[in-house]
Amino acid sequence: MRVLVIGGAGYIGSHAVRKLIEKGNDVVVLDSLYTGHRKVVDKKAKFYQGDIEDTNLVSKILRDENIDAVMHFAAY
Structure with missing residues (x-):
């Protein structure tokens, strides 16, 4: 599964990213x-630096990265 983790550079998000990768998932972080x-x-x-309020960026990530789950x- 390809998972987009929004806030994946924070404390909880980074732990979730690590566990998802350990379980064999492909992970994209915004x-x-x-x-x-x-x-x-x-x-x-894969890392993208940007704001969740940037709807163009979020749409591009969802489309280009073939995201299955968020x-x-x-x-913030």
Whole structure:
């Protein structure tokens, strides 16, 4: 499964990303880095820096990355 994790550079989101990858999922992360940290995102995850309010970016990610599921951990 290909999962988009919004807020995947935060504390809880980064742990979810790690577990999803351990279970064999392909993971895409969208995070604005307002409170998250790029260095905690697993290197196996594809990373986009941007805001969830950017509907064009979110639409592009959903379309281009063939996302099957979305997990939302963004706090800001």
